[in-house]
Amino acid sequence: MTLSGSVIDGQPPNQTTPTGPVPGPRRGRRRKWTLDRISFFIVFLGLPLALFLIFVINPFIQAGYYSLTNWSGFSPEQEFVGLQNFIDLAQDPRFTNAVGNSVVLGLVVPFVTLTIALIFAILITIGGAGRGQIRGVKGAGFYRVVSLFPYVIPGIAIGLIWRLILDPSSGLVNGVLTGLGLDQFESFAWLGNVTTAMPASIFVIVWGFVGFYMLLFIAAIKGIPAEIYEAARLDGAGRARMSWSITLPLIRDNVQTAYIYIGIMALDAYVYMQALNPQGGPDSSTLVMSQQLFRTAFAESKFGYASAMGVVIALVTLVFAALVFTVNRLAGGKDEGGAS
């Protein structure tokens, strides 16, 4: 304690300062505990901290504890079973299948959504004519508004709408396809087929989110001074080169944030998957972790076991976020700050 104290004072121990008047010790400036100060701390530090501890941290710890029990959820008695729930989980084919499906979502949805969003954002902001002022394609404002529409619709509604659109016999998709003469799609079950159920679900989620992330990227790109694009243009950069060498590096922080955000959403994806295929799809091919957790807890009354699933979901999410940070860092993101 004494050592760290002297470091805080800014002087190495055992050394006298030769120059300048020595001010009184810093510690003397510590202010008194007045009522004003105490109430300030209570309101702005104590209260939020208490709420955070009670409603965020406490449930985490509780869930962590329940995951070590065989609690059924509706009875007071519970038994401590150690890591048995986790051992069972590892051998539970339904859950490992769900983890696999969630991981597929977590890998595919962010990549596809953000790639499409980025392409659209670039087209709308700087994709216009190569001569004259930097501008987007014609009618950019219109596309920008229209593409946000899906995001305004609640997730559950999106799921239900697309379930109807993809309906084998009365759905819009098959209606259009058969109308075009593709008769093999008559009563084709998009969501009832092991090969198409997952891709169709991914499509729906991507459809719902592209607009929002596009808007996010548009804002980021607009934050880049137009002169930088003009300079790049004079340096001979075409649209593709400009996107890759200028736009992407300059908005990489936004892309990283968006990646983590949508990744967490995709690892959950409960609303969409439940609305599209409440039973987990053909052969459980669209069953995701959160669905399985819900079923285990509330249909099978195994709260302890479900809590263990929750812990696994949290771990998977953390690993995902760490992965995104690492990739961004390895790709040169750390250099962004520049030297010194």
Next chain:
Amino acid sequence: MATVTYDHASRIYPGTERPAVDALNLEVEDGEFLVLVGPSGCGKSTSLRMLAGLEDVNSGRILIGDRDVTDVQPKDRDIAMVFQNYALYPHMSVADNMGFALKIAGKPKAEIRQRVEEAAKILDLSEYLDRKPKALSGGQRQRVAMGRAIVRQPQVFLMDEPLSNLDAKLRVQTRTQIASLQRRLGVTTVYVTHDQTEALTMGDRICVLKDGVLQQVGTPRDMYDTPQNVFVAGFIGSPAMNLGSFKVADGKANLGGAHIPLTRTTLDAITDEDKGEITLGFRPEATHLVSEGTEASFGIRVNLVEELGSDAFVYGEMLDKEASEHISSGAGDAQVIVRVEPRNPPMKGDTVYIQIEDGQKHLFSSATGQRLPE
């Protein structure tokens, strides 16, 4: 190396009636340093951006050399531009910033390296090549922006107020550096500034614009000695020229106690539309103090004396209150500025009598603002 030609080039921004640049006709010689100057909103930057291809040309043509580039993409015009805020790529090192154009052009790495190092040497940037722009000072960033242009070895340099983000001292230094660098490289340069001192010191020729209309093109000496209209007269020179509207009578220009003789040629050039008035201008430095009663002299009451060491400037108003309403200068309406001997300046409140030096008055039609012959 190439010439640059504006041929009736106009730019009308969407949603506006008045052209930002109105039928600009301008020829820049091969290797020349041409400065576009004018007050803000006069269309000088727009003219430059039209040449760069960053602004559409609504009518007319722009040529670089013999090539019509009006519809050519900016990247194919073989020009390099220095922006006011430098527009360096923040995520690239200085070397990458300077070599970006060459990299896109597919030049071999060794050649890029060599050309970047050469330019860095010229600009004294060699030790900063691995730094990011963020870690450079304003002056260094400005030099990187210059370096990025030099490395390209373009036909034309375009510079859009490249010094306006520097502090006053550095600006004066960099001013001479850019001018001498341009002379050394011999690359045709179009330079935009709002600062007439910069224009006078740097340009081979100066082009003054106002409201998108070309006012006058000429050497700094021309602009100073024979401004073609009232606007150029008031814009070029520091402190600005004193301009007054004088009544013409008895072959003289009269205002208050001032009676300044005019030549026959001038009197003949005055038309009915001038309504018997003439705009007469004289520079603060083109006067000398005389004793009361000297011919063609007039009195000024001293309001303020500004001493600069090498010079002293007297700010004052004409003795006749009514007459002083009709004269203006860089210091505002009803003010006259006169340079006096700094060793022995008049005091505030004094009355001094001044005479315009021979051949140093500038006469303009009060109706059209155009210069009248003398």
